Amino acid sequence: MEIHRYEKLWTVAALLLIVGLIATVTYGAVGPGVTMVDDSGGTVDAQSLGDTEFSDPGVTQVDNNEYEVHVVARQFLFQPGTAEPIRVPANSEVTFYITAADVVHGFELAGTNVNTMAIPGQVAEVTVRFDEPAQYGIVCHEYCGAGHHTMAGQLVVVP
Ligand code: CUA
Numbered sequence: 001m002e003i004h005r006y007e008k009l010w011t012v013a014a015l016l017l018i019v020g021l022i023a024t025v026t027y028g029a030v031g032p033g034v035t036m037v038d039d040s041g042g043t044v045d046a047q048s049l050g051d052t053e054f055s056d057p058g059v060t061q062v063d064n065n066e067y068e069v070h071v072v073a074r075q076f077l078f079q080p081g082t083a084e085p086i087r088v089p090a091n092s093e094v095t096f097y098i099t100a101a102d103v104v105h106g107f108e109l110a111g112t113n114v115n116t117m118a119i120p121g122q123v124a125e126v127t128v129r130f131d132e133p134a135q136y137g138i139v140c141h142e143y144c145g146a147g148h149h150t151m152a153g154q155l156v157v158v159p
Contacts, residue, residue, distance in 0.1 A: 041123030073105035073118040081153025106141035130157040
């Protein structure tokens with residue numbers, strides 16, 4: 001039996017599409033890129049954050065130009081960030097550890113590539129460099145209840 005030339009071509013094209021699709025999905029799953037659900041910082045007991053490293057959330061200096069910031073997201077504020085801005089110095093490397101106390105929230109530093117979910121029981125870890133003094137808005141981008149649209153904060157990179 002003879003296969004028509006165009007049929008052959010289309011079969012090859014279809015196979016290439018399938019391989020391409022699998023490659024894309026695989027890359028999305030294991031490759032670098034945006035992490036949607038992030039528990040790279042480990043887990044934590046959301047019911048008793050007071051007994052964890054999140055008992056007194058805030059900025060900690062860990063080296064010359066290195067800082068850690070523990071952030072708790074809860075309905076409907078960031079702690080710290082909402083009542084008072086998170087303050088870190090310019091020319092610093094800052095690692096955020098973010099978790100949620102009640103429901104799923106988002107933590108986006110508008111204008112940077114810091115963008116993660118904040119999930120009860122999980123700790124999202126994100127490291128970013130701040131070279132220049134600046135101000136960034138912190139936005140919750142996961143619907144978390146009636147006050148979701150008011151849930152925001154601020155980060156100030158001080159000179
Ligand atoms: Cu928190 Cu939306």
